[in-house]
Amino acid sequence: xxxxxxxxxxxxxxxxxxxxxxxxxxxxxxxxxxxxxxxxxxxxxxxxxxxxxxxxxxxxxxxxxxxxxxxxxxxxxxxxxxxxxxxxxxxxxxxxxxxxxxxxxxxxxxxxxxxxxxxxxxxxxxxxxxxxxxxxxxxxxxxxxxxxxxxxxxxxxxxxxxxxxxxxxxxxxxxxxxxxxxxxxxxxxxxxxxxxxxxxxxxxxxxxxxxxxxxxxxxxxxxxxxxxxxxxxxxxxxxxxxxxxxxxxxxxxxxxxxxxxxxxxxxxxxxxxxxxxxxxxxxxxxx
Amino acid sequence: xxxxxxxxxxxxxxxxxxxxxxxxxxxxxxxxxxxxxxxxxxxxxxxxxxxxxxxxxxxxxxxxxxxxxxxxxxxxxxxxxxxxxxxxxxxxxxxxxxxxxxxxxxxxxxxxxxxxxxxxxxxxxxxxxxxxxxxxxxxxxxxxxxxxxxxxxxxxxxxxxxxxxxxxxxxxxxxxxxxxxxxxxxxxxxxxxxxxxxxxxxxxxxxxxxxxxxxxxxxxxxxxxxxxxxxxxxxxxxxxxxxxxxxxxxxxxxxxxxxxxxxxxxxxxxxxxxxxxxxxxxxxxxxxxxxxxxxxxxxxxxxxxxxxxxxxxxxxxxxxxxxxxxxxxxxxxxxxxxxxxxxxxxxxxxxxxxxxxxxxxxxxxxxxxxxxxxxxxxxxxxxxxxxxxxxxxxxxxxxxxxxxxxxxxxxxxxxxxxxxxxxxxxxxxxxxxxxxxxxxxxxxxxxxxxxxxxxxxxxxxxxxxxxxxxxxxxxxxxxxxxxxxxxxxxxxxxxxxxxxxxxxxxxxxxxxxxxxxxxxxxxxxxxxxxxxxxxxxxxxxxxxxxxxxxxxxxxxxxxxxxxxxxxxxxxxxxxxxxxxxxxxx
Ligand SMILES: Cc1ncc(C[n+]2csc(CCOP(=O)(O)OP(=O)(O)O)c2C)c(N)n1
Ligand code: SF4
Numbered sequence: 085x086x087x088x089x090x091x092x093x094x095x096x097x098x099x100x101x102x103x104x105x106x107x108x109x110x111x112x113x114x115x116x117x118x119x120x121x122x123x124x125x126x127x128x129x130x131x132x133x134x135x136x137x138x139x140x141x142x143x144x145x146x147x148x149x150x151x152x153x154x155x156x157x158x159x160x161x162x163x164x165x166x167x168x169x170x171x172x173x174x175x176x177x178x179x180x181x182x183x184x185x186x187x188x189x190x191x192x193x194x195x196x197x198x199x200x201x202x203x204x205x206x207x208x209x210x211x212x213x214x215x216x217x218x219x220x221x222x223x224x225x226x227x228x229x230x231x232x233x234x235x236x237x238x239x240x241x242x243x244x245x246x247x248x249x250x251x252x253x254x255x256x257x258x259x260x261x262x263x264x265x266x267x268x269x270x271x272x273x274x275x276x277x278x279x280x281x282x283x284x285x286x287x288x289x290x291x292x293x294x295x296x297x298x299x300x301x302x303x304x305x306x307x308x309x310x311x312x313x314x315x316x317x318x319x320x321x322x323x324x325x326x327x328x329x330x331x332x333x334x335x336x337x338x339x340x341x342x343x344x345x346x347x348x349x350x351x352x353x354x355x356x357x358x359x360x361x362x363x364x365x366x367x368x369x370x371x
Numbered sequence: 372x373x374x375x376x377x378x379x380x381x382x383x384x385x386x387x388x389x390x391x392x393x394x395x396x397x398x399x400x401x402x403x404x405x406x407x408x409x410x411x412x413x414x415x416x417x418x419x420x421x422x423x424x425x426x427x428x429x430x431x432x433x434x435x436x437x438x439x440x441x442x443x444x445x446x447x448x449x450x451x452x453x454x455x456x457x458x459x460x461x462x463x464x465x466x467x468x469x470x471x472x473x474x475x476x477x478x479x480x481x482x483x484x485x486x487x488x489x490x491x492x493x494x495x496x497x498x499x500x501x502x503x504x505x506x507x508x509x510x511x512x513x514x515x516x517x518x519x520x521x522x523x524x525x526x527x528x529x530x531x532x533x534x535x536x537x538x539x540x541x542x543x544x545x546x547x548x549x550x551x552x553x554x555x556x557x558x559x560x561x562x563x564x565x566x567x568x569x570x571x572x573x574x575x576x577x578x579x580x581x582x583x584x585x586x587x588x589x590x591x592x593x594x595x596x597x598x599x600x601x602x603x604x605x606x607x608x609x610x611x612x613x614x615x616x617x618x619x620x621x622x623x624x625x626x627x628x629x630x631x632x633x634x635x636x637x638x639x640x641x642x643x644x645x646x647x648x649x650x651x652x653x654x655x656x657x658x659x660x661x662x663x664x665x666x667x668x669x670x671x672x673x674x675x676x677x678x679x680x681x682x683x684x685x686x687x688x689x690x691x692x693x694x695x696x697x698x699x700x701x702x703x704x705x706x707x708x709x710x711x712x713x714x715x716x717x718x719x720x721x722x723x724x725x726x727x728x729x730x731x732x733x734x735x736x737x738x739x740x741x742x743x744x745x746x747x748x749x750x751x752x753x754x755x756x757x758x759x760x761x762x763x764x765x766x767x768x769x770x771x772x773x774x775x776x777x778x779x780x781x782x783x784x785x786x787x788x789x790x791x792x793x794x795x796x797x798x799x800x801x802x803x804x805x806x807x808x809x810x811x812x813x814x815x816x817x818x819x820x821x822x823x824x825x826x827x828x829x830x831x832x833x834x835x836x837x838x839x840x841x842x843x844x845x846x847x848x849x850x851x852x853x854x855x856x857x858x859x860x861x862x863x864x865x866x867x868x869x870x871x872x873x874x875x876x877x878x879x880x881x882x883x884x885x886x887x888x889x890x891x892x893x894x895x896x897x898x899x900x901x902x903x904x905x906x907x908x909x910x911x912x913x914x915x916x917x918x919x920x921x922x923x924x925x926x927x928x929x930x931x932x933x934x935x936x937x938x939x940x941x942x943x944x945x946x947x948x949x950x951x952x953x954x955x956x
Contacts, residue, residue, distance in 0.1 A: 096801070097774075098812055126799040130634065142801060143813060148793040150633055151803035152626065153656050159590075159623040163630020163638065164793070166614055167588050171634065171793045192619040350612035353635025353792050355585030359754035360611055366579050367749045370569035371401075 091120040094129075096146040102137060107284030107295075110258035111205050112141050115174065118268035119147075124172045132161040134177025134186065136212045138205035138284070141176045155185030158193040158202065165198050167352040169343050172272070173200035180210045183219040183239045190241075194248040194277055199341035201271040201278040204241065205258070207286035208293045215289035225292060241281050242322040242333060251276040251339035253322065254332040257298050258284040263330060270332055276339040283328070298328060305331030313337050376511055376561060377438050379453065380503065381422035382445030384413065390525060391443075391500035392423025393741070395507065396570055397521035399427045400743045402513070403564030407432045407862075408572075408741040409935070411452070412680050420448045429562050433707070433742070433862030434938040440559065441510055443503040447471055460557055462510050464503050482506065482552060489543040494536035501537050505544025510554050513561040515545045569746050573711040573737035573859075576749075577667060578603030580715030581639055583754045586665070587613035588631035588638040590624040595679050596738040597641040597669040621649040625666065629657055632664040633802060635792030637719050641667035641731075645676060647689060654694040654728060656804035658827065661780065661788065663722035663759070665715070667731040669738045670858075672933050681933030682735045684858050687912040690730040691887055699827045701725070701834070702886035704732040706843060706861040709748045711737060714884060716754055721838070724759040725787060725830045732886065734907070736935040737859040762789045764796045771797060778809045782822050786829025835888045842890045845880040852878045852949055853899035855925075857886065857913050859935065860905050866938035867945060876946060889916070896921040903928055903948050907935065926951065 094116035102108050119129060126147040133142030135154035142151040148171075152160050161175040182190055182204045193202065209227065210216040216229040220241065224233035245253050252274040256264040264282065271278025283298050310331060311317055318334035321327075343349060380391050389410070396406045407426045413419035424439070426432055439456040442449065443464045450463060450473065457463070457479060465473045467483035475481045484506045486499035493502070501522070508515045522537045548554070571579070578600050581589070589608060591601040605615045613636075618624035624640045631638035642650060647668050657664055670686045672678035690702045701721050705714040711733060718729040762770060770778050770789040779800040781788045788809075791798025801811040806823060808814045843861070846854075846868050856864050861882040871878060879899070883889060896902050896917065902925040904914035909931040917925055926948045930936055 096812075097776075127796050128794055129799075130793050132630070143803070147799050148633075149799075149801045150630070150660065151801065151805065152629070153653055153804060156622055156626040156653065159618065159626035160630035160633075162616070162623075163588065163590060163627035163632075164634040165630075166616060166627070167631040167634035167636035167638065168793055188619055189623055192623070346614065347609070348614045350587075351635075352587035352613055352631070352637075355587065355637060355756065355758075357756050359583040359751035360585075363583050363751035363754070364746070366582060366607070367569055367746045367751070370571040370575070371567070371746075 089120050089125040091117040093126055094119055094145050094147060096144055098143055100140070100144045102140070103288045105287040106137065107207060107258035107286070108138055108141065108205055110261060110264065111203065111282050111284045112144060114256070114258070114261060114264040114268050115141070115176070115203055116145060117265045118272055119172070119174065121265070121269055122272045128170070129172045129174065130164045132157045132164065132173070132175045134181035136178035136181050136210070137286070138176065138178035138211070139181060155181050156189065157181070158186060158189040161200050162193060162196065162198050165200050165343070166348055169349055170351055174203065174272070175200060176203045176205070178211070179204060179206040179208060179220045179241070180218045183241050183244070187219070191244065191248045194245050194250045194279065196342050197251050197276040197339065199276055199343060201268065201280065203268060203271070204281050205284035206241070206281050207284050207290055209286050209290040211286045211289060222292065240322070240325070245279050246319065246322050246334065250279055250334065251336040252278045252332070253318070253334040254280045255330050256280055256282050257302055257330050258282055259295055259298070260302070260330065263304065267330070267332060274335065274339065276336070276341040301328045303327050303329050305329050305333065375426065375428045376440050376559060377424070377426050377436065378441045378507060378511070379422050379424040379439055380443040380445070380500065381411070381420065381449030381452065384419045384421040386445050387500050388421050388423050391504065392425060394501070394518065394521040394525055395504050396425050396741055397524065398517040399425065400568045400570040401520050402517045402561070403566035403568065404429055404561065405432050405568070406570060406741065406743045407434065409435045410739050420446070420452055422449060422452070427561070429564055432866070434866045435935070436939055437937055441507050443507060444473065447474060450475060462554065462557060464506050464510070466499070480554065480557065482510065482548060484544060484547055486544070489547060490540055493540035493543055498537055498540040501540040502544035505541035506548045508541070509545045509548035510557065511559040511561050515541050567746065568743035569749070570741050570743050571708065572599070572739055572741045573705070573708045573733055574599040574669065575603050576708045576711035577641070577715045577731070577733065578607070579749065580712040581719070582607060582611060583751055584637060584716040584719040585756055586637045586639050586719060587611065588628065588636040589613070589640065590616045590618050590627035590631070591640050591642065592618050592621045592624045592646060594643050594646045596671055596735045597643045597646070597667065599738065600641045600667065600669070621646040622652060625650040625653045628664050629653060629662055632662045633660070637723070639665040639667065641669060643669045643671050644673050644679070647686060647693070651693045655696055655698050657728040658698045658700060659804045660802040661726040661827070662728070662802070663726050665718045665722055665729050665731055667733065670732065670734040678933045680735070682907055682935045683931060683933065684734050684907040685912070686732065687886060687908070690732050699831050700727055700887065701729040702732060703729060704858050704884055704886050705737070706858060706882045706884050708737060708740065708742050709744060710884060712749050720755070720757045721834065723761070724757055725834050726759065726790060727830060732858070734859050760787055760789045762791050762795065762798070767791060767795060767797055772810070776810050779811050780807060780809050780823065780826070782809060782826045785833040786826050787833065831888060840885045840888055840890045843882040843884065845882065847877045848879055850877040850879040851899065852901040852903070853881065853895060854878050854903045854905060854945060855881045855883065855892065855917060856905040857883045858906070860907065863936040863938045863941050864905060867942040870939055870942035871945060874946065876949070878945065891920060892917060893921045896923050896925070901926060901949055901953060903945060905936070905941065907931060
């Protein structure tokens, strides 16, 4: 790990194919800066990405990375971190990827409290498949597959995380660059599962949840004097559907990450050349 | 008659049938006798008939037969279910004091033992099964002392008092039978030897193989009959710095194992039936990202939830063809419990040497059968580890392009690319299920697509040349007729040879542990008059492959009742097939 890592070291030489103005640009910049700022470098970082416009992020970043199948990025990240507690693991995806097809994995990744960060680019729409309703779409949001709106309330990912026993819950806005970077940084530094839902506007398919909308409606929790260690206060902001918040909603100061609870500390990539020395004991067990 | 003994205990699920059977099996093994066990169980936890059967001999035995000599019946159903296998010389131990009145056919020997009262005398009714074991020892002329070690093993953790009580319970059972019955006419007299044996089942052998092979990360989701692999590894893998995660589902399990493997750990998942279907989604990703990992499928009766506790070998086509698109893979299928151990080690080596998913295909019969072996059958000194083209800080340079980027999917002559695990300096790279170039970057360029598809398949070609895709052979190599089998049928087939020989029938048996790539059997098939393929499925999936490879029609013996082949039954079927008309070549 070198101390002179710049955030551009985390950039790959692939040009993003995102639409000009897509929120994912800002989201990614903040992620790269946060990784560099927290002392990581591409050779000790593993980024796992889901499927969707958001999931392409792994392609545009430079590190050890895996771009997997739709909705299953969290289990991959979990596996990487189990095998290599020494590696920084960041998982990224979209709202469809994380809260629809991957919703089951989300709940379990949260409750396992594996020490990794999970960044969800929430544009409240399916971007890559060209504009269908996502689990976070408003109930009256008209899309190609829901001409009259989904007519179901949106998933509240923060509440889902809270109910699943999350130790770190935050929300940021791709275009508020500094705050977004700070929040991701805190998620990385958190001892456990650092979950950040990022408002990352889709300029092509979502004309409701726009930059202007978030700029006008966003309340910054830090400015509002919110105390993230106060569970009751966290519950209140997380369940408040009248406002949009950014900042760390909740952080469990006593969080014990999975690997500490389970004593998973070794680099599992190292194995002996033949069977382990005392392996005959394994056989003798069956006497 | 004196040599072989077929013993069983049966009752309701939840009656402690399994652990009682296991204690007796261990005692026999300690006495230097070979043991082969099988289980009848229904897919429920409480209630429902269940039985643990033991066949024991001083000779090596590898299958079950249709005979029961001593039966401990805790319920009438135990007797009814086994009527076919009981014979005139059979002894049936039951508790006449219990509320059911045992209906035992006249010609058999009813041995009424007050199991519950004697257990209470020894310290608690819960030990009635152990009293029955003592009674069984008396009938079989087997020294009750051999039970002691097994009882210590089973109850040692609960304190010496419990162990002593159990030993007493066994002796009370033995004494009761000796005092109240004269059973010498049955002629059972179990010989003992000084041989040391270990007793284990196929799933334990797979788990042990995984540990020996350096598997350090296992993610799985419980499903019969694969779960015991996970149970074996849990609590043991930690000793070697590893970890087991019970995932939320199979989709997660295989993706976790994928993450572990990409991080450099030898990683594995195991499942069965419906679980394999769920894993299929990620299967192509494992192959396309060229991730070395082992996926174990312990087959059971399908399709859908089918018969979860019954034997079948119906997943062969799934292992060969499952997944969308065209996916290079290896499919390895152990043919015995020792092979479960060795082939698991080989599966890990193949996975890392060729950076592919390896399907390790076992089956229910092998997974629940416990069998005795000399410990040297699992000689750990013979274990070799090959991690393939793993590069490190010093060797990575030759794989960097002009701009210093790591060519993780470099197109090479043998199709195998270098592999850098996280932490390797300059090794940072992207892996993806999308088609990609040498650097792992997405591409849809036609020539690049073709280069990468060819490269991935070239690994299989290379492996086909370099590895030894041997088969196992039994019987008379010069016999006119050839029987081919895969998976756990080998044991029954090998024993069937003895029965056939008695009838004057000579056959050559080939048992194939590799499904893909697999040995070319064209010469062997062409040299034979009759070729019969034996397997536990309805459609003859392996027979189809043999016909495809050799352009020769083969005869088939298919069993899909949910019950494994028995040696005597198989001998009869082979005789029938040999007499049947030869299908057109
Ligand atoms: C198993 C599977 N089902 C469906 C798809 C098609 N698909 C690709 S991206 C996507 C939705 C992505 O939405 P979201 O996660 O919100 O990401 P965005 O594109 O909006 O960033 C879907 C349904 C797929 N790739 N795999
Ligand atoms: S479709 Fe939407 S989410 Fe996708 S790149 Fe364009 S703006 Fe971004």
